[in-house]
Amino acid sequence: MKQILKYYPDADITVYERHAEISYLSCGTYLHLGGEVKNLDDVFYANPDEFTKQGVKMRMIHDVISINAKEHSILAQNLKTKELVHDSYDKLIMATGSITAIPAISGIENPKVMLCKTCDQAHELYAAAKTYHTVAIVGAGYAGVELAEGYIKSGHEVVLIERGPHVLKEYMDPEMSKKVEIMLVEHGVKVLTNTTVTQFSDLKNEKVNVKTTSCDCSVDMVAIAPGVIPQSDLLKGQVDLSKNGAIVTDPYMGTSDPDIFAAGDATEVRYNPTLGQAYIPLASHAVRQGTLAGINVLDKRLKSIGTQATTGMLLFGKTIACTGLTHEKAKAANFNTGIAYYHGNYRPDFMPTTAEITIELVYDRNTRKVLGAQMMSDHEVSQSANTISVVIQNGNTIDELAFLDMLFSPNFDEPFNYLNLVAQAAVDQEHGYWRK
Structure with a gap:
């Protein structure tokens, strides 16, 4: 909306939103649980009122029931009054996001088994945490790991259950992931990997029994932090969709229908490491795609340059950051893959303090x-x-990264920055620099 108002100030804009708020940052859930964010209302990065003041018709608490792309029409319902609303459009931007991929587990409808995605769900988790002490978290991606930290910081006992072989498996290889797992255990989290939840059931002591392929856990409540799937059903059969239902877009965020654009978790992204399309729902992608859709909706001005799916988290004071392909994903994409490691201090030992990287x-x-x-x-x-994201974007080699121009000061690094040094380790593994 901001971009449409900026570049097309005469446009007549109408927004349909199912909820009463917009732009909730889901990372606010664990930050609220851990006490870093006192008020969840502060985690929204946009306010409907600011757009209303600029002339945007903000139809909040409205559910879009159907879209007819041929007729350029929309049927929606006011969820408060139940009144049906018929509307039309010249250009349509779909930013319907994703929905939680609720696992098919017996007993998942139990009220003590809660989902973790929306602001309303965050409020429910926070309220439940005041009453309950032991928590099982199902799913050890970023959301699950961050939730575990939040509950530990608020004095809870936590069991983190992951059906895959290691935590953060979408972002980290086993050797790095194991370091995260050790850190979780050191802070009191019980971590169960290679473990599938098969059933939730009530116990006589008002606890919930979590039955898994490894063991049974008795807890007060369960938080589900599974993956998500694109919410694109309104356009099914009307625009091109990928196999998993994500909306296929061009670099301008246009779909196969010239009057429909799409952005955010409902879409695929151009994934530069593999030079292909992928479904990688991240807030950073949604913000950039939404910006591009607004810029291009009436005049295709700016292309997307794709993504490396760069992510990061702060876990118990330690920064964890990832970009591009893991070794396992690179092998699956048929690369002849090499791995190099660097382990050392980020700046000289003669400085008052330093830290290992x-x-x-x-x-x-x-x-x-x-x-x-x-x-x-x-x-x-x-x-x-x-x-490193920029290095991947530009197609740089380990030889180039080994001598990439990086600032030097004992305050910040060694004469060769640690990124230079890990690349030099890779060059050594490949028996020296590449002669051209």
């Missing part, structure tokens, strides 16, 4: 191009992940 660098042994990286440190290394 662990980096895993993933690269293609055939082309020597950098494919991905994972890093952990008590030092703030998130911007280093952003640097």
Whole structure:
């Protein structure tokens, strides 16, 4: 909306939104539980009123029932009055996001088994946490791991259950993930990997029994942090969708219908490490895609440059940051993959303090191009992940990264920055620099 107002000030804009608020940052859930964010109302990065003041028709608490792309029409319902609303459009932007992929587990309808995605669900989790003490979290992606930290910080006992072989499996390889798991255990989280939940059932003592393939757990409440699926059903059969139902877009965020654009979790992204399309629902992608859709909706001005799916989290004071492909995903994409590691202090030992950094660098042994990286440190290394993201974006090699121009000061790093050093380790593994 901001971009449409900026570039097309004469446009007549109507927004349909199912909820009473817009732009909830789901990371606010664990930050609220852990006490860093006192008020969930502060986690919205946009307010409907600011758009109403600029002339946007904000139809909040309205559910869009159907879209007819041929007729350029919309049928919606006011969820308060139940009144049906018929509307039409010249251009349509779909930002319907994603829905929680609720696992088919017996007993999941139990009121003590709660989902973790929306602001309303965050309020429910926070209220329940005041009463309950032991919590099982199902799913150890970013959301599940962050929830575990939030509950530990608020004095709860936590069991984190992951059906895959290790936590954060979408973002980290086993060696790096194991370090995260050790840190979780050291802070009191019971971690169960290679474990599938098969049933939730009530016990006589008012607890919930979580039956798994490994063991049974007796807890006060359960938080489900599974994956998500694109919410694109309104356009099914009207625009091109991928196999998992994500809306297919061009670099301008246009769909196969020239009058429909799409952005956010409902869409695919251009994933640069594989030069293909992928479904990677991240808030950073949604913000950029929404911005591009607004810029391009009436005049295709700016293309997307794709993504490396760069992510990060602060877990018990340690920065964990990832970008690009893991080694496992690179192998699955048929790269001849190499891995190099760096483990050392981020700045000289003669400084008053320093901190260890662990980096895993993933690269293609055939082309020597950098494919991905994972890093952990008590030092703030998130911007280093952003640097590697640019390196992948530009198709740089380990040889180039080894001598990439990086600032030097004992306050910040060694004469060769740690990113240079991990690339130099990769070069050594490949028996020296590539002669051209």
